[in-house]
Each structure stands twice: as structure tokens, then as C-alpha cells.
Amino acid sequence: MKGVDAMKITDAMAADLPAILRIERLGFSAEEAGSAAQYRDRLEKLTGTFLVAKVAGQVVGFVVGPATTAAYVADWMYEQTPRNLPTGGHQLIYSIAIDPAYRGAGLGSRLLAAISERARAAHRETLSLTSLERNVPFYEKNGFINRGVAMSDHAGETWYNLVKPL
Template structure:
């Protein structure tokens, strides 16, 4: 799509990313500004934004690890993150509500998967709500089951994408 750019996040994206997280997620589901800044500064190669010619319109952020525990709340602050880890844990996939329904998630996900493949990561993990399971299956994610996480007081499902078979 013309006028779009996908790139690693920078500290200057913090306010816009926090705004997107705040308006797109319900209740306590969204990350704090401090967590977002930690994610940008700690693992910029795992924090990818999509922008149009005016502003950042969405992003994916993640951490890398050698051992995956999807219900581990501390990992959302990148405690246990190791950039050399072969497993990626996605924490947010989000498009600002003004731009949803225009295939931006698809562009962002495809770019993210390609980036993680180039970084020679083995697998991508995430947790999502029930209504998003089928969407992630379209990108090749396998359903692992109901998650023990109760992040934001919500019910979650675990999924993974094996990058070694791509």
C-alpha cells in the first residue's frame, strides 16, 4: 500500500504507541507507558510499527526467550528476556481503531514473521482472546489450548507459529 512504512520502533514513538494501546485495549489489558518504553529500548528489533504518511497506526511488540511461559506476567516487563533466545513471545498486536479493517494487521504480521525468520528465531508464541484465534490461524499459528493467564481479568488462548518449517 502506498504511503506505508514498517520499521523498528524508536523512543520518539512512545506517546503514539501508548495512545494506541490505551484506545484499542479494554480495561487493564493494555500496557503502561513505562512498559512500552522498556519494550522499545530493550528489544527494538521485536517492536515493529506501521505508519502512514501522518502517524504510527499500529504495532507489534515482543520479547525473546529460551524458555516460554505464556502466563508469566513478569515477562511483559521483559524480565527474563534474552535477545539471543530462539523463542519470540508477542505481547501486543494492535492497530488504532481509526485504521482497523483495512488489512494493516495482515501487512504488519507478515512483516513481523519475515523479520523473526531472518533473525533465525525458531517459534513465535502469543496469547489471544477467543475471537482472534481464527485470525492467527490464517497466519499459520497453531492453537495450543486455553491459557492459565488471566491478564486484564480476561480469558486467553495460547498459540504458536513454528518458523523452522517455513
Template sequence: MSSLKIRNVLPSDLDRVTEIEVACFPAAEAASKDAFKDRISVFPKGFFIAELDNEIIGFINGGATDKSHIEDEFFKTMKLHKDSGENLVIFGLDVHPKYQRKGFAKKLMLHFIEEAKKSGRKKVLLTCKEHLIGYYEQFGYVNEGVSQSEHGGAKWYDMYIDLL
């Protein structure tokens, strides 16, 4: 029986992570290879890979901040990242389409939340599209309404989960 392994990202994961991102997001919203390279080098402890039978099938990645909402600039560069930030932000939760609807995204999210708690963070922040609000609410995220984000030209909703 195959089992899912969740681990921190390695620089050698860059190409596969980029492939999965392109498969999961429209071009206007997908992070670039350079953005992933930046995230991997700046905050690998906030970037988790899901492996099934030694194949990378998904990932979750983020940064740290003292702010209460994700700024669009954060999706492009890690210059806003503050290693000691009280909150973690999620840039993306990706599972390759071939492996979706099997519970892998849920395992990645639970792992990210647990790691955020272990590192003493106060909240985890994310933005999502309207059809995903209910999905994130199952983890305890609270919908704050329409985000000011204009990332990729889409309509986003700000959500957060209190960890304390």
C-alpha cells in the same frame, strides 16, 4: 496513493504507541507507558511501527525467550527477555481503531514473522482471546488451548507458529 511503511520503533514514538494501546485494549490489559519504555530500550528490534503518510497508525511488539509459553510477568517487565532466545513472543498487535479492518495488522504480523525467521528463531508465541483464534490461524498459528495467563483478568489462548 498512501503506502504503509513498517520500521523499528524509536524512543520518540513512546507517546503515540501508548495512545494507540489505550485505544485498542481495556485498561486492565493495556501496557503502561513505562512498560513500553522498557520494551523500546531493551528490544527495539522486536518492536515495529506502522506509518501511513508519516502518521503512526499501529505497531507490533515482543521479546525473546527460550520458553514455550508467555508468562504474565513478561507483559509487565522485560526482565524475562533473553536477547538470544530461540522464540519470539508477541505482547501486542495494535492498529488504531480508525485504521482497523484495512489489512494493516496483517502486514505488521507478516513483517514480524519474517523478521523472526531472519533472526533464526524457532517459533513465534502469542496469547489471544477466543474470537481472534481464527484470525491468527490464517498465518499458520496453532491453537494450544486455554492459556494459564491471567493477564487483565481475561481468558486467553496460547498460540504458536513454527518457523523452521
């Protein structure tokens, strides 16, 4: 994949929203995917924990989630984005998605490493997300521990809590 070595990870900006929404729709079912309004809210509230990966100035992936006192993602958080704690707590991940043309090049692992680095700098205890069963091996490869079935009925799917101690 051309330019992947020159990938830059930066904070997401409002101008990135169309590309973020395109990648979200390519990576998730209509029931799972966040809306434009939800992503605008996340851009406003999640400064420092909403990162994009860019190749040649084009968004090719992103990771987003709040830093909260809650150790796990709860379904209500998708609708009402909590504001980030300044320090401490847990770094949650709502979504990590890579443009299909760039999958398999390690970009997802690099985004996880970048958000982990920011979480450590802010003295977070864990990195936590929910995942469909088919993606659990990817997260385990990246240091996450499967804590079992989540208390989620998001999109009518079975989700698993994955946690990475920091």
C-alpha cells in the same frame, strides 16, 4: 483508507511512544493495556522486535514482544521485560494493535509478516502469543495454531496460546 498502500514498517523509536500508547488504549481494556513505563522499558530492551506501521509518517499500528527461550508468553513478562536473545529461541508477541481508523485494511497481517520475517532471519523456532477467543480466527488466518487455554490470568481474562512454526 488513504495511504495504506504506502505504509512503512520500521523499528519503534522513543518519539513514537505517545502514538503507541494512544493505540494501545484504544485496542485494549485498562486492565489489559500496558503502561507508559512498561512501553518505555520495551523500547529500551526490544530493539529489532518492536515494530511500528506508519502511514504518512504517523504511527497507525505496532507489534512488540521479546525473543526468549520460553515458548509461551508468561504473565510476569509484562512487568519485567526480558532482553532479546541475539538468535534462536522463540519470538513472543505481547501486543499487536492497529488504530481503529485503519482496521480492516490488512495492516495487522502485514505487521505479523514483518515480525515473522525478522524472527526467521534470527533463526527463531516459533512466533507465539496469547489471544482472547474473539481474535483467534484472525491469528489462525495468519498461520497460527491454537494450542488451547494459556496459563494466564492477565486482566482476569481467558487467554489462548497461539503458535506459528517458523
